Amino acid sequence: MGFATTAIHAGNEPDPTTGAVSVPIYQTSTYAQEGLGKPRGGFEYARTQNPTRLAVERNVAALEGARFGFAFASGMSAIDAVLRLVKAGDHVVVSDNTYGGTYRLFSRILSNYGIEFSFVDTSDSGEVERALKENTRMVYVETPTNPVMTVTDLTAVSELARARGVRVVCDNTFMSPYLQRPIELGADIVLHSATKYLNGHSDSVGGVVVLNDEQDAEWLKFVQNSVGAILSPFDSWLTLRGTKTLALRMEQHDKSGRAVAAFLEEHPKVEKLYYPGSLSHKQHELAKRQQRGFGGMVSFDVGSLENARAVLEGCRLLTLAESLGAVESLISHPATMTHASVLPATRQRLGITDGLVRVSVGLEDTDDIIADLDQALGKIK
Ligand code: P1T
Numbered sequence: 001m002g003f004a005t006t007a008i009h010a011g012n013e014p015d016p017t018t019g020a021v022s023v024p025i026y027q028t029s030t031y032a033q034e035g036l037g038k039p040r041g042g043f044e045y046a047r048t049q050n051p052t053r054l055a056v057e058r059n060v061a062a063l064e065g066a067r068f069g070f071a072f073a074s075g076m077s078a079i080d081a082v083l084r085l086v087k088a089g090d091h092v093v094v095s096d097n098t099y100g101g102t103y104r105l106f107s108r109i110l111s112n113y114g115i116e117f118s119f120v121d122t123s124d125s126g127e128v129e130r131a132l133k134e135n136t137r138m139v140y141v142e143t144p145t146n147p148v149m150t151v152t153d154l155t156a157v158s159e160l161a162r163a164r165g166v167r168v169v170c171d172n173t174f175m176s177p178y179l180q181r182p183i184e185l186g187a188d189i190v191l192h193s194a195t196k197y198l199n200g201h202s203d204s205v206g207g208v209v210v211l212n213d214e215q216d217a218e219w220l221k222f223v224q225n226s227v228g229a230i231l232s233p234f235d236s237w238l239t240l241r242g243t244k245t246l247a248l249r250m251e252q253h254d255k256s257g258r259a260v261a262a263f264l265e266e267h268p269k270v271e272k273l274y275y276p277g278s279l280s281h282k283q284h285e286l287a288k289r290q291q292r293g294f295g296g297m298v299s300f301d302v303g304s305l306e307n308a309r310a311v312l313e314g315c316r317l318l319t320l321a322e323s324l325g326a327v328e329s330l331i332s333h334p335a336t337m338t339h340a341s342v343l344p345a346t347r348q349r350l351g352i353t354d355g356l357v358r359v360s361v362g363l364e365d366t367d368d369i370i371a372d373l374d375q376a377l378g379k380i381k
Pocket of ligand 1 (some may be wrong): 074075076077099101102141146166171173174192194195205206207299321322324
């Protein structure tokens with residue numbers, strides 16, 4: 001079956017009680033049992049199982065080509081759950097540019113529990129290889145990275161890791177399974193902030209983890225139930241509704257993303273563009289090979305905080321806000337917003353300068369998005 005068919009039908013079977021074609025929101029905390037030790041249809045308590053959540057877990061797993069899926073209350077709680085696959089004394093190799101919250105979780109919280117992290121440029125497979133140690137248990141990759149759009153070769157990194165029995169985790173939030181399928185490229189575990197493209201409408205916070213390994217899946221299920229950071233029935237339903245149009249939405253995000261990037265690249269006030277779809281992007285060929293498109297995330301540098309402020313505050317259609325991947329175009333300032341918890345020196349090294357602006361190209365008419373950016377760039381003195 002094709003992607004759009006899977007998106008609409010996987011996990012979305014008619015409700016067994018009524019035949020409702022839209023999976024109902026099972027807004028319940030518990031389930032009546034038929035007798036002692038006899039739950040109906042395997043449902044006992046809603047932290048453990050919920051039919052609406054089960055539907056979205058099956059749906060996203062199918063979209064990523066995975067056997068198992070688990071939905072969490074946020075992207076961060078999904079990431080936290082995945083990191084429970086390693087323990088004190090273990091070592092994790094991580095992309096040096098990830099979402100700021102991921103960096104914060106790893107460096108400020110999980111490192112207090114005896115997990116050791118090496119932050120390296122995973123776009124250089126040699127750096128990944130050199131960082132691997134006897135106690136390395138996981139390579140954690142974000143590709144393309146948030147916000148400077150660095151691309152990691154998932155096939156190369158997965159081969160390196162597999163040879164040493166190390167799991168590869170890929171945060172696929174920026175691409176969605178429509179544009180990139182990391183499991184097919186060798187990754188073991190794929191996760192999403194479902195808040196972004198999967199949901200796609202800026203009306204829910206969630207996270208999803210998918211994988212094929214049965215033992216790791218058992219453990220994640222145990223973690224999901226034991227910790228309890230589950231996706232609510234309503235948010236599960238919203239995400240399920242979102243993925244039904246994922247193929248169509250990603251086509252348009254990709255189309256407009258390319259047009260916006262092409263416009264920015266030619267603009268005299270733009271000093272540097274970060275978009276893997278651009279011929280000038282140093283991993284353009286790799287991105288072309290491992291992605292089905294380039295998506296709607298575009299970052300660009302206008303040289304100073306003053307210039308960035310002029311653009312960010314000058315936009316009328318694009319909304320100044322954190323987050324991405326929704327119908328509305330959003331514009332943000334990574335250095336003070338999403339990546340404020342990254343050390344200033346690291347931000348500089350990665351290119352997250354005070355002049356860097358990030359756009360999540362939405363689904364408005366492409367010309368309107370470009371016209372708004374054009375007039376906002378015109379506010380730079
Ligand atoms: O916000 P939450 O659903 O918890 O997801 C965290 C997260 C994980 N991974 C990536 C690649 C992300 O971009 C995010 C969240 N990012 C933003 C809020 C942002 O504006 O970049």
